[in-house]
Amino acid sequence: MSDHDQPSGTRWIWNVFWLLLIVTAVEVALGIIKPGFMMKAFGGTIVLNYVFIILTLVKAYYIVMYFMHLKYEAKTLIWSISLPVLILIPYLTFIVLVEAGYMNEVTLK
Amino acid sequence: MATQATVNQDEKSIWGGGNKPLGASYGKLMMWFFLISDALTFSAFLVAYGAYRFKFETSWPVPEDVFTHFPFLHGDWPLLYVALMTFILIMSSVTMVMAVNEGHKMNQKGVTVWMFATIIGGLIFLGSQAWEWYHFILGDHGAVRLEDGRMAHIADHNGETVSLHTLIHGEGAEHDHYEKFATEDVIAAFKSDSRLQLLFPGKNRDIASHNASLPLIEKSYVVQGANMKENEYGHPLFANFFFFITGFHGFHVFTGVLLNLIIFINIIKGTYERRGHYEMVEKVGLYWHFVDLVWVFVFTFFYLV
Structure with missing residues (x-):
């Protein structure tokens, strides 16, 4: 502890x-x-x-x-909680928003 | 050889059972892992919101133009009400930390008082959210929906929004939030005043001049307030996401209040006093802070950005 x-x-x-x-x-x-x-x-x-x-x-x-x-x-606990969130959420945000920007361009034409 | 044996011995004593390698109890660990999955769920919702906002960028309502009411105050007060809701939730987080703090000291009376304050804070937040939903559903200025599905507000020659109420009853008439307006009356009133134009809600605030508006408004119908199919503020998905994300968060707050209430009853009954520790308060506290954490993000991505 x-x-x-x-x-x-x-x-x-x-x-x-x-x-x-x-x-x-x-x-x-x-x-x-x-x-x-x-x-x-x-x-x-x-x-x-x-x-x-x-x-x-x-x-x-x-x-x-x-x-x-x-x-x-404990250090191990800090990393096992923060790493999944810190990796997955920016990744999801990046791929989805890039696609959304593309969808926006396509819809306008 | 000897070193090898020592390492194995250490590994075994840490992970071999009968020990807490992560320095936290089973219940606390499981709460943390649940919160990770919940964080991913909420991030998926907010990212989906962002995706559709990017896609329909031009017709997406500007939040400051939508959430402008404040209880007992007239006129536009953008952001103030949600700021108050944020304050309430942060405050109830503080009272929860206080309760956990008193729990470490095994002070039953202290935990009871702070836990009670936390529950009250949660209930005030839920009430505020109900008020917010009520005004969102009831509507503000009113709008017309054009044949192509676009929403349009009535605007004066300066491009300022004119509410349907002012359009029909004139400036300065007593405001009645509940009045429903007939499409024919709105179209007739619009035609009779050549200074009126149509304003398309969104960050560009595009305007169609009176003459350009006439053929458009001819085939439109009045929309007041918001529901799952259409809303006067702009793109229909805006209201859908609003109901879904703030609703899902509100459901978390509601669940949190229920859990807090159960723990509160146990505190009064002296269950944790007999158990010798107040760890249940810490666990439910983790959940409660998480609800506050999610609201911090909802506040930013729904109201600020």
Whole structure:
């Protein structure tokens, strides 16, 4: 058991909470303001969408690592949980979205 | 020779049984593996959403134009309501971590209080989602469906959407969400005002001028709100995916609340006090955080991107 590595007290819980809240607030603010310099087209979509996805992954990291406690599990367990997800989901996203882009071109003609 | 024997001995002591090689109990491991499969399921749904959004890029509704209501507030408040729902779910995740934390300390009273707060948070989230669905199904401005299947909103000379209500009753009339409008009335009202145009929902906000719109609206019919066949916001698949993905997530929240409730009853009965540990709270906590995690992604891909 590596449970003893985890921080004690409740301070760390509120730290993660404030981080999640602030990141969400930033996302909503960006979604409403839509700053001009982030609206430029880039790699099939706009820069702003990449910012949203990165911020979402930051939130996901903190939820999984701290709230779900994965950071303090055994190394073997961390890898056997994260690898399938980290390999399969980007792979699925890549093949399906590439096909969808092609379907879009075909439909327009 | 000796080294070989030691390695074998180590392997055997780790994986030979009677031990926890991954440092977690059977129940916790199985919860993690279930969550992996559930994560793949949700990612498949969201990727499918992305695929059809890419395919029908031009007629796909812009989420900020669809989800604009906020309880007790008039006018457009894009994103605020879903932001509130996200906050509620994050908050209930925090109370769950608190419950797990108290469980480590074997503090029955603390676990009870935080678990109760988590259940309340889950119920508030479900209520918010019901409210969101209700307004989505009821509709906002109303639209007409053209013969070729395209949705079109009525717009003024500035290209701003005019609701069917304003079109028929004029500006400033008392708004009634429940009124249904007849197709003939809408077509007649549209024809009588040459400043009106048709606006095609989507990121390009294409507009057909009044004269170009006349032959189109002649063969159209009124659509208000959303169902599985058509919706006033744009492409029909948008509503289908909305119902399916947020519905499936809502079903997870509902299940989570039920599981939390069962654990809550056991906490009160002192089952875990007698068992000597509160690991069940941790297991159900994993599920609850996962539901929060999925919502973080739904929030991004349905409302923000």
